[in-house]
Every structure is written in C-alpha cells, then in structure tokens.
Amino acid sequence: MRDPRVLAAMREVPRDRFLPPSLAEQAYDDNPLPIGRGQTISQPYIVAYMSELLAVEPQHRVLEVGTGSGYQAALLSLLARRVYSIERIRPLAEAARRRLAELGYDNVEVRYGDGFEGWPEEAPFDRILVTAAPKTLPEALVEQLAPGGRLVAPVGGFEDAQTLIVVEKDEDGNVRRREDLPVRFVPMLPETEV
Numbered sequence: 001m002r003d004p005r006v007l008a009a010m011r012e013v014p015r016d017r018f019l020p021p022s023l024a025e026q027a028y029d030d031n032p033l034p035i036g037r038g039q040t041i042s043q044p045y046i047v048a049y050m051s052e053l054l055a056v057e058p059q060h061r062v063l064e065v066g067t068g069s070g071y072q073a074a075l076l077s078l079l080a081r082r083v084y085s086i087e088r089i090r091p092l093a094e095a096a097r098r099r100l101a102e103l104g105y106d107n108v109e110v111r112y113g114d115g116f117e118g119w120p121e122e123a124p125f126d127r128i129l130v131t132a133a134p135k136t137l138p139e140a141l142v143e144q145l146a147p148g149g150r151l152v153a154p155v156g157g158f159e160d161a162q163t164l165i166v167v168e169k170d171e172d173g174n175v176r177r178r179e180d181l182p183v184r185f186v187p188m189l190p191e192t193e194v
C-alpha cells in the first residue's frame, strides 16, 4: 500500500467507532469482525487495498454497495467529493447513517435498498466500490459508471472464494475488465431485509 491519501485516511478514521463496544479493543487488528445480522466489517488490509485500487480523486462522486458499518464509506468520504452508499439490511443502514453523521462525515448519503440496482437517480459515478460478492457483475452498476470511470468488486459464485475484478470504462464507453487478487467476501444478496 503506497497511496499517501489512502494511508492518511486510514490513520484518520476511528475504526473502533464503527464496531460494537465489546469489539472496540480488536478494532485495529488486521481481521474482519462481526457487525451483527451475519455481516462483517472487512479486514483493514483489504479495505486499504481496494481503496487504493479504486484510485479515487478529490472531485469524484463514488457509489459504494454494502454500507455495513459505514467504515469504508467514511474512508471514501475523505478521498472523494461525495459518497453514496447502499445497504440492504435496514438496521445496519440506519446505524451507519447515524454513526457517519455523529462523526461529521457529512458528504456521505446512505440508502436502504438493493445494490444490484445501483442508485440510478445519482448516476453516473466516477467510481463504484462493491463490498459484498455478487456471482456475476451486476450490469446496472456497469451502466452507472461514468466514462473514464472505474469499478472494483469481488465477484464469484463460491462463498469463500471470489476474485477482485477491476472494470474500466473509457471515454467512448468501451468497457475493459481485468482480474486482480483472490478474495473472500460475504455474498451479495438480492432482496432487501427489514
């Protein structure tokens, strides 16, 4: 990890504030941790890795799919102009929205909804980060990527083995896709949960 903006953001965001109090002591270990409802906050290494791969610039508008605790959204908010984040489990979306507001990350908007549909009203996005694993890349998300945009997502049909995919759309709208690291994410699920 070399990107100084990502490293500065990692130092600045208080990861312990995105976890249940009983886990706050483990907040800075390099592990994923449970955040309730069967979901996890990702391992810091992989959060930093994906943030660097996304190559966010200060003027960018970024879509995140899978708000979870809100931690990744907070990091993105320090790197981008505006962040839109979607979470399919209502209590997680509400807790993340509250937490981000309390901590002053006021350029983040959290929506309860299905990330497979993206956020058409706010599209196109300069960057899209998916933090749960779909079996195949959702076409709506590729459509919502701006020309010159980049999308990073763990993709794959197995619960414990996916590949990080990087999709780039050129100025003419042509899409190129390449594979990066093998990763392990919770699956992206289609229906919303209340």
Ligand code: SAM
Residues within 6 Å of the ligand: 039, 040, 041, 042, 065, 066, 067, 068, 069, 070, 071, 072, 073, 086, 087, 088, 089, 092, 113, 114, 115, 116, 131, 132, 185, 186, 187, 188, 189, 190, 191
């Ligand atoms: N980025 C999060 C953070 O910083 O805490 C961690 C994300 S966690 C690994 C994956 C999240 O994706 C879970 O909160 C899960 O509920 C959510 N998710 C799964 N399927 C989804 C979907 N279709 N739309 C939106 N969110 C989804």
